[in-house]
Amino acid sequence: MKKLAIFVEGLTEQILVRQMLQAVLDRKRIAIQSVKITGGHNVRMSFTVLRAAHVERQTEYYVLVYDCGGETNVKGYMMAHRQKLVGNGYSMILGLRDVYPNFQREDVPKLKRGLNYKLPQKGARTQIHLAVMETEAWFLGEYRHLRKLSRKLSPEFVEKQMGFNPKTDNMEERDRPAEDLKAIYRLVGHDYTKKRDRLNAVVSKLDFSYFTHGLADRMESLGAFVEGLESFFMESF
Structure with a gap:
C-alpha cells in the first residue's frame, strides 16, 4: 500500500x-x-x-x-x-x-x-x-459551482456585479479571493464561512x-x- x-x-x-x-x-x-x-x-x-x-x-x-x-x-x-x-x-x-x-x-x-x-x-x-x-481562488475559478448555488450566478452576472469574470479571468490574480467569494454568495442571500458544514457544502458543489x-x-x-x-x-x- x-x-x-x-x-x-x-x-x-x-x-x-x-x-x-x-x-x-x-x-x-x-x-x-x-x-x-x-x-x-x-x-x-x-x-x-x-x-x-x-x-x-x-x-x-x-x-x-x-x-x-x-x-x-x-x-x-x-x-x-x-x-x-x-x-x-x-x-x-x-x-x-x-x-x-x-x-x-x-x-x-x-x-x-x-x-x-x-x-x-x-x-x-x-x-x-x-x-x-x-485556496478560495480555486473555488472562484471553478465558476460552475456558483450556478448550483443560484441560477442567477452566471459569469456575466458576477462580472456585472463584481467587476471580474470568474470564467474568463484568472482568479489567481484576485488579491482577496475569500472576500470575493463571500461577496458573490451574498448577492443571492447566502454566505461563505469557514465553518465545517458550510465548507463541506461549498466543496461538494465543485466539478x-x-x-x-x-x-x-x-x-x-x-x-x-x-x-x-x-x-x-x-x-x-
Whole structure:
C-alpha cells in the first residue's frame, strides 16, 4: 500500500483534499485519515483524529491529511514529523498553504523558494505548494459551482456585479479571493464561512473533473498541486 502525507493550512484545505481525492479515485482504492495537530514549540504536540481511515482489502493508497491550524505551521509540523513518516513507509510528503495574509503577490517566488529550500528528499519526495493568493481562488475559478448555488450566478452576472469574470479571468490574480467569494454568495442571500458544514457544502458543489483538468491548466498554483498528487498516484486525474 502506497502512503502519502499532506500537511495543509486548515479546515478549508483539509476538506478540499479529501473530497477531491474521493471524487477522482475509486473510494475503495483509497483510505484517507484527517488529523488535527496542535501545540509545538514549548507546548507538547497533540493529535486529534477528525475522520478515521477505513482500510479494506481493495485499498491501494493511504493518505494522511494533517490540519496544521494555520499557514505558518505547515513547514514546521512537516519537518517535525517527516522522519517518522518516512520510517512508517510514506513515499511522498506534501504541504499546502495560502500566500495571504502574511505575504503579498510579489513575494510568491521568494516564498516558494524559501519554503522548499533544502527540504530533505531522502526516503520520500517532499514539497510545499502554495495556493495563490488563497485556496478560495480555486473555488472562484471553478465558476460552475456558483450556478448550483443560484441560477442567477452566471459569469456575466458576477462580472456585472463584481467587476471580474470568474470564467474568463484568472482568479489567481484576485488579491482577496475569500472576500470575493463571500461577496458573490451574498448577492443571492447566502454566505461563505469557514465553518465545517458550510465548507463541506461549498466543496461538494465543485466539478472536480473540470477542477483537475481545465482549471488546473489555467491556474498555475492549482496545476502544480494537482501535478504533485498525480505523480504520487501515477495516474491522471
